[in-house]
Amino acid sequence: MMRIGLGGVIAICLAGCAPQMEGAGSEITIQQAPERVLSEADAFHESIAVFDSHLDTPALFHNPEYDFSVRGSFEEDGTHVDLPRMNEGGLDGGFWVIFTRQGPLDEASYAAARTHGLMRQTAIREFAAKYHDEVELAFSADDVEAILEAGKKVVFQSMENSYPLGTDVTLLEHFYIGGLRMIAPVHFANNQFADSATDINQIYDGLSPLGEELVREANRLGLVLDGSHASDATVRDMMALSTTPIILSHTGAKAIYDHPRNIDDALLLELADNGGVIQMNIFGGYLEELIPSPERVAALEVLNETYGTNTAEMDPETLAAWNEARTELNRLYPRPRSTYEKFMEHTFHVLELIGPEHVGISGDWDGGGGVDGMSDVSMLQKITRDLLGAGYSKEDVEKIWGGNMMRLVKAAEDARESELVSPDILN
Ligand SMILES: [Zn+2]
Known part of the structure; x- marks a missing residue:
């Protein structure tokens, strides 16, 4: 039986799959299924x-x-x-x-x-x-x-x-x-x-x-x-x-x-x-340990220094500003995946x-x-x-x-x- 998606073998992407999502950054073996x-x-x-x-x-x-x-x-x-x-x-x-x-x-x-x-x-x-x-x-x-x-x-x-x-x-x-x-x-x-x-x-x-x-x-x-x-x-x-x-x-x-x-x-x-x-x-983040880039770590430190880390204690305005800053941070320095x-x-x-x-x-x-x-x-x-x-x-x-x-x-x-x-x- 065909075995796909395991052992580094990636399934062929049929119509409807976005090409940019296929194995970004890794080598792909196309199984001729x-x-x-x-x-x-x-x-x-x-x-x-x-x-x-x-x-x-x-x-x-x-x-x-x-x-x-x-x-x-x-x-x-x-x-x-x-x-x-x-x-x-x-x-x-x-x-x-x-x-x-x-x-x-x-x-x-x-x-x-x-x-x-x-x-x-x-x-x-x-x-x-x-x-x-x-x-x-x-x-x-x-x-x-x-x-x-x-x-x-x-x-x-x-x-x-x-x-x-x-x-x-x-x-x-x-x-x-x-x-x-x-x-x-x-x-x-x-x-x-x-x-x-x-x-x-x-x-x-x-x-x-x-x-x-x-x-x-x-x-x-x-x-x-x-x-x-x-x-x-x-x-x-x-x-x-x-x-x-x-x-x-x-x-x-x-x-x-x-x-x-x-x-x-x-x-x-x-x-x-x-x-x-x-x-x-x-x-x-729950599938394996993901190591963030040094740039992301540095940006997170700045975010924490600016807003603190306890979102539960933030007033609504601060929470909104923190949310916006964190979104921008994630855009500039994406989480490792x-x-x-x-x-x-x-x-x-x-x-x-x-x-x-x-x-x-x-x-x-x-x-x-x-x-x-x-x-x-x-x-x-x-x-x-x-x-x-x-x-x-x-x-x-x-x-x-x-x-x-x-x-x-x-x-x-x-x-x-x-x-x-x-x-x-x-x-
Ligand atoms: Zn949840």
Whole structure:
């Protein structure tokens, strides 16, 4: 069988792949694979539901320069997702994220975070309304089939960092009515709900008592719980307490790169044993150690001296100025990038360890994702070709691209105890 994308052999790029993205800076070996085999894999990719569990694109919705209907380019504008590129890469949608940066744990900051979260959800709903011929909000597993049959993209909503809920988990019901169906308690730093994977101090050794309330409320309403960014102890607490399997919506393998955001083999086995799913993250900084250029290091030092490093403590004006300066810095001195091959190394490791029933894909698109060889969502067929090439069956690949994620959505839905009227009336 043809084997592509491994051992330094790169798949032939069919029509639709941007030429500048192929193996920049590295030597390419073109495998003379039969055209028929490649086109069969691409046709199969096109025929199945391809979902990503963590699309950060809503962070762009407030930006007047971003237009979902116009093809952008990562090299020119830094973006990863829009309608033309979703069509090129056969991406059918997935979970679109309500992300809130972690700030101080006090009442005024909770109120500001709540406003931010509600506005981000409103932005997603406005996006769905504006592009109603192209995309549609999904509220249940059953909605998916009809949306795809209508030729539209699926817009589930997830929350990355539950910080906007403050200390009142009943607010989750409000977000649920608006369409929220997945929730991650914590992000880069410990918060009121849980310890983070990337916070040096561990406060609760897992979930806080309020975090336990959050898990119970998510179960009652029928949301999928997301352990990405959570500490290992938090992930274990979530699995122990949740009545349905959890997802890690964008995470990597610690066996390939020892980073706190990645999960070791023991925890991966526990996750699978619990019925859970890990969505392999195409985020360079978590795939391997990347050494920045001396010019970038120097520029970062100047940035830190000017603005400090604690974004949680910055007032809105300073934060905006810091954001602008950091964007310019990244343009002038780009982050070092990982490669598509390294991403597939993580993916194959986890697939071999826990099997295709427990693995999916997420690029962390528009949230820092992307690697050399896969800069945006326009070339996702490559992953399908390589999975088939490595001997995974079409059935396996279908599960990896969305079947597993949807199994968890359905499980959460079936286990819900809330008597809420269907939120479809708000659609
Ligand atoms: Zn993230």
